[in-house]
Amino acid sequence: MKHIVSGIQPTGSLNLGTYLGSIRNFVKLQDTFPEHHFMLFIADLHAITIPRDRLELRKTIRELAALYLACGLRQERLSLFIQSEIPAHSQVAHLLQCFTYIGELERMTQFKEKARRQETGVSAALFTYPVLMAGDILLYDAEYVPVGEDQTQHLELTRDIAERVNSRLGAVFTVPKLLTPKVGARIMSLTEPAQKMSKSDPNEKSRILLLDPEPVIRKRIMSAVTDSDTHVRFDKENKPGISNLLAILSALTDIPIETLEQQHAHSTYATFKQHVADTVVEALRPIQARYQALIQDPELDAFLDAGRDYAAKVAMRKVAKLNHKLGLGRKG
Ligand code: ATP
């Protein structure tokens, strides 16, 4: 079975950036790749590389599982699971660390950024985070990995590790390919459009959460930072705020940015923002309704159990193969 694999960390509530950069893309890819099986997981082992409150983490894991499904993923050809429920993820991370150089990890920009922001100590796990991620992907012989642009460097490292293992031990892993969405791969903050919209930004006004009530969504968009010009035009350099709103609108409607520019050639910023706000509200309404039903539904647990069982079987086989190739344990 050919696999497409991706994960999201259960940290903070899901925002429009994560939705457009990843989940919405998964939904579309289910049509683009009708032969592939989708393996999507909640990266809770990644989340604890920075200290978390346990009750908050548990709540977010469930919320994320329900949101994944609420966003319209079809359940056939999908295994949704929780990373920590599959011990093979931790196992393979150690094995792959034996094939990763410290210098490679020191170059990771996400590590450098997150380490800089840490007020208490920086955990060794934050440093080895990309190796755990490589394991998530290689365990399942993923052919494609759909992620936002910020994950490109991690995916390059994953490919390097896979090639290194294959050249030392013979063919063990499929070398995965990156899949980023054409529009929406990098949604920016509404208050500082030079930075990506992020769950961990302390300024709540910088983002829209998928579960935000309608008035909040409208307020955030209407007060999004723009510029002193008056033309609705895509120009990331000089008009990052307006360009970001155009990208959001384009990603949600599948209308090319050039067409949107033409449609809004004579709009004021206020009219344009109103249109973006209406579109976001309409797009999120059905997701919010499905979420409310799913979060209380015991079927959600049944689906996560099935996902866990499928993933565990595939992953265990891969770890056994790797152990064997490395000469670990007894011959069996
Ligand atoms: P943080 O914002 O705290 O650094 P994160 O949102 O980057 O965390 P994840 O939740 O694990 O971390 O990201 C899940 C997926 O969403 C990844 O594929 C990531 O590339 C994508 N993503 C995250 N933020 C954005 C964004 N602003 N625009 C587009 N894609 C994004």
Ligand code: LTN
């Ligand atoms: N690091 C990723 C989340 C992640 C992931 C993965 C994505 C962990 N393991 C495997 C794709 C495949 C992030 O988006 N921050």
